[in-house]
Amino acid sequence: MKKVIAMLSSILLALSVVGCSSTKKSSTSSTDQYPLTLTHAFGTTTIKKEPKRVAAIGWENGDTPLALGIVPVGVSRSNYGAETKNHLHVWTDQAFKKLGENNPVVFDDTDGWDYEAIAKTKPDVIIASYSGMTKEEYETLSKIAPVLPYKKNAWQTTWRDQTIENATALGKKKEGEELVKKTEALIKEKLSSYPDLKGKKSAFMWFSAEDLSKFYVYTLKDPRAAYLQDLSLEVPESIKSIDSKDFSLTVSREKASTFKDVELIVTYGDEALLKKMQSDPLLSQIPAIKNGAVVLLSSDSELAAGTTPSILSIPHNLDNYLKVINEAAKKA
Known part of the structure; x- marks a missing residue:
């Protein structure tokens, strides 16, 4: 940690000499008053003035400023699902290009935050309302710029909260709320074509074809399940009754019958996985598995990433997601 802090100190000193000139495409046009004090899991963060340069780290946090018409000075690499040559999800890359940025700065944080790369973008604020940031990481990042982590727990921020919290840090809470309303209206419009989905008892789970002795159930604290x-x-009811502070629960195969009320499952995998589960005498006690009412998401697909929603991924993936869910629901 001392080495990291020393490295950051030298970088920040160099940046202070060079100065922080912002470009029009990466600036905000906020109407909120400053300073802004934001409460989160690690305390409070005060943003003294309107942020002109926005860095976004963690899962799709960059989608919020992009949806607001702001080009981040840097964003985290997509680490699951299909990605473009810029190492971003398709919808994120498209949003950058729409705003005139064809070669965005992308942080490779596969093995942890790239503090040096983040510091080099000279951010005025770092947004990460949906992430797994630790307190130690928060404190290190705070040496670069004011940081907005999650409000309560890691990886438990819904797409609505992600959008509004990130927008608030940019002084654009009202605009963020408006984006949420428009997206909710879009979902409602699309659902009108799928009336049979209403009331289907569904769950998001994870299975491994290599080890079916246990599986994972995503609780309502996880944005995929929510x-x-x-x-x-x-x-x-089997999902509602889960008493856990975590976003997922490990379940032994012997307790599969606990979920005998699950009519439809969304999971990552392929037909081979489904066949193995159906041939298992315990897992096949779950109606969704027995009947084949399972949405199977290829790990290298756009939709696999889109099931963890953001303000940009929803409109991009919604039609396809509803289509495959509807196909599975017909078997329920």
Whole structure:
């Protein structure tokens, strides 16, 4: 840690000499008053003046400023699902290009935050409302610029909260709320074509074809599971009753019958995985598995990434997501 801090100190000293000139495309045009004090899991962050240069780290936090018409000075690399040559999800890359940026700065944080790369972008604020940031990481990042992490727990921020919290840090809370309303209206419009989805008891789970002795159930604290409710699917009582502070729960195969009220499952995998689960006498006690009412998401697809929703991924993936869910629901 001392080495990291020393490195940051030298970088920041150099940046202070060079200065922080911002470009029009990366600046905000806020109407909120400053200073802004934001409360989060690690305390409070005060943003003294309107941020002109925005760095976004963690899962799709850069989608918020992009949706607001702001080009981030740097964003985290997509680390799951299909990615473009810029190492971004398609919808994120498209948003950059729409705003005139064809070669965005992308942080490779696969093995942890790239503090040096983040510092080099000279950010005025670092947004990460949906992330797994630790307190130690927060403190190190705060030496670069004011940081907005998650409000309560890691990886438990819904797409609505992600959008509004990130927008608030940019002085654009009202605009963020408006984006959420427009997206909710879009979802409602699209759902009108899928009336049979309403009330289907559904869950988001994870299985490994190499080891079916256990599986993972995503709780309602996870944005993937929470998003299913937006799509008019019902939460089974077995999921509602999970008493856990975590976003997922490890379940042994012997307890598969606990989820006998699950009619539809969304998971990552392929037909081979489904066949193995159906041939398992315990897992096949779950109605969704027995009947084949399972949405199978290829790990290298756009949709696999889009099931963890953001303000940009929803409009990009919604049609395809509803289509595959509807196909699975027909078997329920």
